[in-house]
Amino acid sequence: MKVSKGQMGRRLLDRLLGRLLGLTVAGVALVTCGTAFAELGQPAPWEYTLQEAASPVMESISWFHNMLLWIITIITLFVLALLVAVVVKFNAKANPVPSRTTHNTLIEVAWTLIPVLILVGIAVPSFRLLFEQLDIPKADLTIKATGKQWYWSYAYPDNGKFEFDSLMAQDKKPRLLGVDNEMVVPVNKVVRVQTTGADVIHSFAVPAFGVKIDAIPGRLNETWFKATKVGMFYGQCSELCGKDHAFMPIAVRVVNDQEFAAWVEAAKKKYAANPASSFAEADAAAR
Numbered sequence: 498m499k500v501s502k503g504q505m506g507r508r509l510l511d512r513l514l515g516r517l518l519g520l521t522v523a524g525v526a527l528v529t530c531g532t533a534f535a536e537l538g539q540p541a542p543w544e545y546t547l548q549e550a551a552s553p554v555m556e557s558i559s560w561f562h563n564m565l566l567w568i569i570t571i572i573t574l575f576v577l578a579l580l581v582a583v584v585v586k587f588n589a590k591a592n593p594v595p596s597r598t599t600h601n602t603l604i605e606v607a608w609t610l611i612p613v614l615i616l617v618g619i620a621v622p623s624f625r626l627l628f629e630q631l632d633i634p635k636a637d638l639t640i641k642a643t644g645k646q647w648y649w650s651y652a653y654p655d656n657g658k659f660e661f662d663s664l665m666a667q668d669k670k671p672r673l674l675g676v677d678n679e680m681v682v683p684v685n686k687v688v689r690v691q692t693t694g695a696d697v698i699h700s701f702a703v704p705a706f707g708v709k710i711d712a713i714p715g716r717l718n719e720t721w722f723k724a725t726k727v728g729m730f731y732g733q734c735s736e737l738c739g740k741d742h743a744f745m746p747i748a749v750r751v752v753n754d755q756e757f758a759a760w761v762e763a764a765k766k767k768y769a770a771n772p773a774s775s776f777a778e779a780d781a782a783a784r
């Protein structure tokens with residue numbers, strides 16, 4: 498069969514478009530799979546967004562992040578449009594005799610005032626978020642997290658004064674995030690987290706809760722979270738603290754009230770004779 502040049506061109510174009518469509522579908526599938534298979538409370542392959550929020554603070558952080566992304570996208574496109582207009586309309590060929598205008602009061606006031614208004618518009622929700630993070634509501638329980646080279650110790654001063662060490666467990670999943678003894682908290686309760694360092698500066702961070710706070714020797718820092726979902730949530734030490742910095746994960750198990758009460762009873766017995774406990778040290782010092 499003879500085909501004309503025009504037909505061939507069209508066929509080629511059809512095939513190219515088909516290929517492109519296929520690639521796009523594959524790309525979209527890859528991206529949506531990446532998020533569809535993403536488990537709550539931990540990073541996922543091909544993830545490019547923030548982890549799914551599991552606390553009110555993280556919900557505010559995600560909202561603020563997305564809002565800023567819109568603003569910055571609009572500004573960037575606007576500047577790009579201006580640049581394109583300048584290149585096309587005012588190059589030497591298209592505009593051989595340039596205007597000698599030096600001032601335009603209206604434009605100068607506008608390009609000063611509009612950015613100021615945009616910044617003020619950003620500042621309002623930004624400060625609201627900052628206060629939400631720093632103004633700790635009345636806590637239902639307090640946990641003291643002590644960063645050590647290279648593991649975490651969690652103390653529960655309100656629930657029978659026990660403390661235990663939490664070390665990365667090689668055989669546990671997810672890799673590099675699983676630990677031997679998890680921090681356990683009740684769901685929908687305000688947890689005050691106090692952090693300190695026993696040797697060098699560490700940082701206690703759990704992305705799904707929107708928590709990241711330094712653990713500094715000789716200081717007691719404070720933050721809070723209210724986990725709104727039951728499950729496992731992981732974080733990592735987020736301050737370079739030495740050779741095993743990457744191997745001191747934070748694993749938080751969020752359970753319901755009954756499960757938490759049962760865990761506290763078991764933990765009190767299990768960790769009663771923990772020689773590493775700062776409560777044991779305090780008892781020894783008092784004697």
Ligand SMILES: [Cu+2]
Pocket residue numbers: 644645698699700734735736737738742745
């Ligand atoms: Cu550390």
